Structures are given as structure tokens and as C-alpha cells.
Amino acid sequence: MDTGLLNEVFQEASFSRAELSTVGACLKKIDLKKGEVLLRKGDTVAYTHYVHRGCLRSFVVDESGKDHTLQFAIKDWWISDYTAFFTGDAAMMSIECIQNTTLYRLSRKDMEQLYLDIPKLETFFRKKLEKRMAAFHRRTLGNLAMPAKERYQAFVKTYPSIEQQVKNYHIASYLGITTESLSRIRKELLH
Amino acid sequence: MDTGLLNEVFQEASFSRAELSTVGACLKKIDLKKGEVLLRKGDTVAYTHYVHRGCLRSFVVDESGKDHTLQFAIKDWWISDYTAFFTGDAAMMSIECIQNTTLYRLSRKDMEQLYLDIPKLETFFRKKLEKRMAAFHRRTLGNLAMPAKERYQAFVKTYPSIEQQVKNYHIASYLGITTESLSRIRKELLH
DNA sequence: CGCGACGTTGATTTGCCTCAACGATTGTGG
DNA sequence: CCACAATCGTTGAGGCAAATCAACGTCGCG
Numbered sequence: 445m446d447t448g449l450l451n452e453v454f455q456e457a458s459f460s461r462a463e464l465s466t467v468g469a470c471l472k473k474i475d476l477k478k479g480e481v482l483l484r485k486g487d488t489v490a491y492t493h494y495v496h497r498g499c500l501r502s503f504v505v506d507e508s509g510k511d512h513t514l515q516f517a518i519k520d521w522w523i524s525d526y527t528a529f530f531t532g533d534a535a536m537m538s539i540e541c542i543q544n545t546t547l548y549r550l551s552r553k554d555m556e557q558l559y560l561d562i563p564k565l566e567t568f569f570r571k572k573l574e575k576r577m578a579a580f581h582r583r584t585l586g587n588l589a590m591p592a593k594e595r596y597q598a599f600v601k602t603y604p605s606i607e608q609q610v611k612n613y614h615i616a617s618y619l620g621i622t623t624e625s626l627s628r629i630r631k632e633l634l635h
Numbered sequence: 636m637d638t639g640l641l642n643e644v645f646q647e648a649s650f651s652r653a654e655l656s657t658v659g660a661c662l663k664k665i666d667l668k669k670g671e672v673l674l675r676k677g678d679t680v681a682y683t684h685y686v687h688r689g690c691l692r693s694f695v696v697d698e699s700g701k702d703h704t705l706q707f708a709i710k711d712w713w714i715s716d717y718t719a720f721f722t723g724d725a726a727m728m729s730i731e732c733i734q735n736t737t738l739y740r741l742s743r744k745d746m747e748q749l750y751l752d753i754p755k756l757e758t759f760f761r762k763k764l765e766k767r768m769a770a771f772h773r774r775t776l777g778n779l780a781m782p783a784k785e786r787y788q789a790f791v792k793t794y795p796s797i798e799q800q801v802k803n804y805h806i807a808s809y810l811g812i813t814t815e816s817l818s819r820i821r822k823e824l825l826h
Numbered sequence: 827c828g829c830g831a832c833g834t835t836g837a838t839t840t841g842c843c844t845c846a847a848c849g850a851t852t853g854t855g856g
Numbered sequence: 857c858c859a860c861a862a863t864c865g866t867t868g869a870g871g872c873a874a875a876t877c878a879a880c881g882t883c884g885c886g
Contacts, residue, residue: 506780514776527772531765536772574722577768581718581727584775588811589697592874612833620779625874627834783842803865816842818866832883839876844869851864856857 445471445548452520453494453548457568466561470554474547482547483525483539488532491549492524498545499609502537503617513618515580516606522572542610592621593629636662636739643711644685644739648759657752661745665738673738674716674730679723682740683715689736690800693728694808704809706771707797713763733801783812784820 445468447461453471454464471494476482482500483489495517502514502523514537517523525535529552559566586598596619600607607615616626636659638652644662645655662685667673673691674680686708693705693714705728708714716726720743750757777789787810791798798806807817 504776504780506776508780510780512776512779527765527769531769533769536769536776574718578718578722578724580775584778585695585697585703585727587778588703589695589699589701622875623833624835624876628874631834802863813843814865815844815867819842822866827886829886830884832881834879834881836879837877840874842871842873844871847866847868849864849866851862853862854860856859 445473449496454568457564459562459564463562463564467558467565470558471548471550474549476541476545476547478541478544481538481540482523483535483537485535485538487535489525489528489535490553491551492522492526492529492555493547493549495519495521495523496546496548498541498547499543499606500539500541500545501610501614501618502539504537511617512620513614516603516610516614516618518606518609526573526576542614587620592619592625593632595619596626596629597633636664640687645759648755650753650755654753654755658749658756661749662739662741665740667732667736667738669732669735672729672731673714674726674728676726676729678726680716680719680726681744682742683713683717683720683746684738684740686710686712686714687737687739689732689738690734690797691730691732691736692801692805692809693730695728702808703811704805707794707801707805707809709797709800717764717767733805778811783810783816784823786810787817787820788824 447464450464450468454467459467474493476498482493483502485504497519500517500523502517502525504512504514506512515523523539525537525539527533528535555569586595590598596615599615599619612626613623616623619626621629638655641655641659645658650658665684667689673684674693676695688710691708691714693708693716695703695705697703706714714730716728716730718724719726746760777786781789787806790806790810803817804814807814810817812820
């Protein structure tokens with residue numbers, strides 16, 4: 445992995461050239477086409493993934509067949525089923541590509557070792573995780589509190605770049621409404 | 636704190652008598668009456684609490700004044716705003732007693748020190764936290780996927796002892812419905 | 827060109843909420 | 857220990873947001 449890309453991945457932290465190269469040796473590039481599945485519900489989760497290009501979504505399908513998008517991940521995001529990644533349990537969600545995507549994956553095992561070699565890295569990932577948890581928490585509370593129109597507006601405001609990249613039915617599935625309802629909400633918002 | 640109680644608190648783990656007494660020295664007993672507030676939204680969170688007797692709930696109030704119960708805690712549970720407890724941010728939720736309650740509290744500072752003295756304790760709490768996160772995750776997914784009647788049935792099945800202890804309006808607030816709706820759901824479930 | 831995937835629109839239904847009234851239960855002061 | 861109030865739970869009527877069902881426009885692509 446080249447230095448420029450590594451600087452991009454870890455831009456927020458300040459790692460030495462040597463540290464970056466240690467980490468870089470553990471990252472493996474993965475190319476996936478639109479529609480390909482990165483993680484299937486029930487799998488054990490050995491990796492977390494940095495998104496360099498493209499877009500993915502994590503989702504669950506309930507008993508009645510309805511599809512619920514939990515998160516999108518675009519450039520510069522990390523994605524995995526973190527509960528399963530850390531506990532070793534089977535994945536509760538699936539992850540698929542909704543565009544052609546380039547990832548760099550990092551295994552749990554390498555991560556443990558890197559934590560020992562480069563303590564700063566543990567802080568880096570802990571902060572990522574805390575941010576993710578807080579975001580998930582906010583989203584959950586938002587879902588409890590807000591009607592669909594406001595949830596949509598909040599989504600557009602928070603993730604403008606995602607809103608432009610993904611299909612309507614994925615946004616609807618993220619908001620927990622049907623494509624028809626989303627269509628009507630959008631119409632209404634054009635005055 | 637007496638040995639019997641300490642054995643109860645840490646029953647799942649196997650700590651030596653000396654270790655238990657080290658931990659015990661950091662736990663402080665707190666008695667609270669029904670209605671008293673343990674943690675207020677916006678507070679910084681210095682403690683986590685073991686519930687020895689009674690019942691509490693964590694909750695948020697949204698802009699329209701609606702009350703949303705996030706979790707109940709009865710005997711043998713630990714409760715705090717863990718996101719805030721770990722990050723040092725202001726609490727996003729409040730916690731109040733819904734029965735007269737006896738707690739044992741542990742400060743973040745003592746916890747850090749105990750982790751150094753008794754590494755096994757870190758594992759003990761990490762597992763607690765992972766279980767809590769997974770439960771919260773499942774609940775969130777359940778809320779997305781299930782109608783109110785099924786959410787209620789799932790709640791009764793998962794937490795039968797809580798269902799018997801708390802008021803209907805707290806259960807309704809946990810399920811995200813009104814007391815009227817809960818009343819009607821219950822009626823329907825009696826064939 | 828024609829087919830499939832996607833988005834929109836309309837008509838109808840449904841689950842839950844709101845508002846309002848009324849029993850039941852609990853608690854408290856006389 | 858009773859009386860009365862407050863709290864809590866139930867029931868009914870009416871309304872609304874979003875779902876469902878169904879049909880139709882549009883775009884991209886073999």
C-alpha cells in the first residue's frame with residue numbers, strides 16, 4: 445500500500461512513517477462489484493473494512509421479508525458488524541455493495557497485534573467505535589422521536605453525499621418507510 | 636461490603652477473597668427513594684451502578700415532550716449512560732428510580748485503577764458491556780421489524796420479572812406506544 | 827426497439843394516536 | 857378505618873400518517 449493512501453486512511457491520527465508501514469502490511473485490498481456480498485448474516489466476522497471507493501450498506505431482513513438498511517458506508521468509512529467482530533458471535537446483519545467498491549480489510553488478529561505494537565492505533569479505532577456508537581444511538585433515538593418527513597430531512601442534512609449516491613429504495617429502507625412514502629415526502633418538500 | 640454480597644455481584648467471575656475485598660473497598664452503597672433521579676441528561680457521568688434492590692429506568696424526553704424508556708434495571712443489573720461514562724461527554728439520557736432502590740456505585744477513576752490491579756475485572760466488565768450492546772442492538776432491530784403487539788410479547792418473554800414490577804405507562808414508553816394502545820393489545824392477547 | 831428496473835401517483839386500508847370519559851386501585855389525612 | 861382524592865388503567869370515537877395494492881410513466885440498456 446502506498447504512503448499517500450495510508451496517510452489518507454489515518455489522516456486524523458499522527459503516525460510515523462514506520463508505524464504506517466507496519467499497519468499497511470496488514471491491510472489487504474479487495475475489489476468488489478455492485479451486488480456482491482461482503483458479509484452474510486450468520487458468518488463469523490474476521491475483518492473490518494476501510495472503504496476507499498464505492499458504497500456499501502449493512503442491512504437485516506425481518507421474518508416478513510422486509511429489508512432494513514442499518515448503515516451506509518462511503519469513501520473514508522470503516523464498516524463491519526462490530527458487535528460480532530468483537531465478540532466472535534455470528535453476524536446479525538449482512539453487508540453488500542451497492543456500487544463497485546474498493547476496500548482495504550484488516551483482520552481481528554492483526555488488529556490485536558497492532559494494538560500491542562502501536563498503542564496509538566487502539567485509541568484511533570476506539571474513537572472510531574465511540575463515534576459510531578454515538579451515531580447509532582442518535583439515530584435510534586431519532587427514529588423513536590421523529591416522523592418520516594423529519595427523519596428524511598435529517599438524513600439529507602447529515603449525509604448529503606450518500607443521498608445523491610444511493611437508490612431511493614435504499615434510502616426508504618434506511619428510513620423505515622416504503623418507496624411510495626418517500627416519493628410523496630419528496631414531492632411535498634418541493635413546496 | 637460483606638463477602639456474601641460481593642460474591643453475589645461477581646458470581647459469574649471467579650475472584651479471590653483478596654481481589655473481592657479490593658473491589659469491595661471501591662463500592663459505595665447508595666439508597667434512593669422511588670422518584671429520585673440518579674443521573675440527569677447533561678451531567679457528566681462519573682459512576683456506574685450495581686442494582687442490589689429496586690428498579691430504575693433510563694430514558695430520554697424528545698422535543699415534543701414524549702418520554703422514551705431505553706432500559707430498565709432490576710436486581711443484579713449494572714446501569715449508567717455508558718457512552719458518556721466512557722467518553723466523558725455529557726449524558727444523553729436520564730436515569731430515575733421507579734422503586735425504592737439500593738445501589739452500589741463504582742467510579743470511573745476507581746475502575747481504571749482496578750483494571751490495573753485485577754486484569755480479570757476488565758474482562759468481567761467488557762463482557763457485561765458487550766452483552767448490553769448486543770441487547771440494545773437486538774432491541775433496535777426488533778423495533779424496526781415488529782409491530783407493537785409482537786414487541787410487547789417479546790418484552791414479556793425476555794423480561795418477565797420486569798413486566799411484573801413496573802407500571803403500564805413505563806412499559807408503553809419502553810415499547811414506544813401509548814398506554815391506551817398497550818391496554819388494547821393486552822386485552823386482545825387474552826383471546 | 828422492447829424489456830426490466832425504478833420512480834410516481836391514486837385509492838383504499840390499517841395501526842396507532844389523540845381526546846374524552848369513565849371504572850379501579852392506591853394512598854392519605856381526618 | 858373509612859372517605860375522598862389522586863393515580864392508574866380501560867374503553868370508545870374519531871383522525872392521521874404511512875402501508876398496501878394497483879396502475880402507469882420513464883429511463884437505461886441488451
